[in-house]
Amino acid sequence: MYNFNGQIASEFRLAISHNRAFLYGDAVFETIKVSQNKILFLEDHYFRLMASMRILRMEIPMFFTMEFFDEQITNLINTCEPAAAYRIRITVFRESEGFYVPKTDAVSYLIHAQPLENESYFITDAPYEVELFKDYTINAQLLSTIKSTNRMVQITAGIYAKENGYDNCIILNTNKNVAEAIDSNLFLVQDNTIITPPLSDGCLNGILRKHLLRILKKDTEFVIAERAISPFDLQKADELFLTNAIKGIQPITKYRKKTFTTQVAHKVLQLLNASI
Incomplete structure (x- = not known):
């Protein structure tokens, strides 16, 4: 399931002709584990995401609060098939046109949820x-x-x-x-x-x-x-x-x-x- 700028859908299509994430890698992301409906290390993920956006000179919307991302992730997994845990990926990308220099620094976000089998961390005995x-x-x-x-x-x-x-x-x-x-x-x-x-x-x-x-x-x-x-x-x-x-x-x-x-x-x- 996907959440693109607040719109949740099972399939997602994004035009890539002017997409800076595709054309220039002009995007940052977080991968987050949700276990038993608890978002693990949400505060740390949130502050790293904000810091990454600042480093890349992205515009941070006023509504990009930790509570906002908590709500967006929760809304998304509530639409998914029940699972022990989920892998959540938040991608934030600059949405403007332009070449190496973007025309604006405004951003869009995409949140993707995938089920995981194990709710807790564990170690296997397999060689590595x-x-x-x-x-x-x-x-x-x-x-x-x-x-x-x-x-x-x-x-x-x-x-x-x-x-x-x-x-x-x-x-x-x-x-x-x-x-x-x-x-x-x-x-x-x-x-x-x-x-x-x-x-x-x-x-x-x-x-x-x-x-x-x-x-x-x-x-x-x-x-x-x-x-x-x-x-x-x-x-x-x-x-x-x-x-x-x-x-x-x-x-x-x-x-x-x-x-x-x-x-x-x-x-x-x-x-x-x-x-x-």
Whole structure:
């Protein structure tokens, strides 16, 4: 089901001849999980969306409040077939004509709902192997931290992973440090320290990353650090795991010749599910 500027329909068509999201990637988006009719991390998603729009100089309508998006998402899932959970994608795009310079900064929004099978986050015991993606890098700058519809580095990394039989790829920044995975933030565990790249290294300002940093800093069992991670650090780690607001936590079991344990990832999962 779709919600386009407040109009809900099971099918949706959008003219693309002047659509800036299609022509220039002039759009930002949020993917949100709804579980048992509860919108998870709505406040964090809302403020990241607003920040992304400001960074891209989009006009933010006065009615774009958190309560407005809560209502629009709720209205949409109420029209869907009942499911344990839903994946919600909000896309906001500049609607004006123009070429590289838009004629106006006014926006439209599109919300799409898809059913999910699992209402809570969980970890499977299946092997999960990753590799470095070296063909292209992301810039260590503010634009890399937002969820724009320009994801060409991530897409080409995904194709590389598919062609070579990997479950995911680790993406580097222009400084040759680890930034993130294709669709996730990365955490490294060494002894009792959990490390994740800082936003200044160009990683996505992930919602689940942000939430885990909050709850882990309250837990005395681990030391939490945001610092640069080199590719060499990956092979010295005890554990590696990925985080994503839809999937939750995904432990990495193999990187090159190194295999990893998953005990800390399971502990973090327990803390995550208890927090929501």
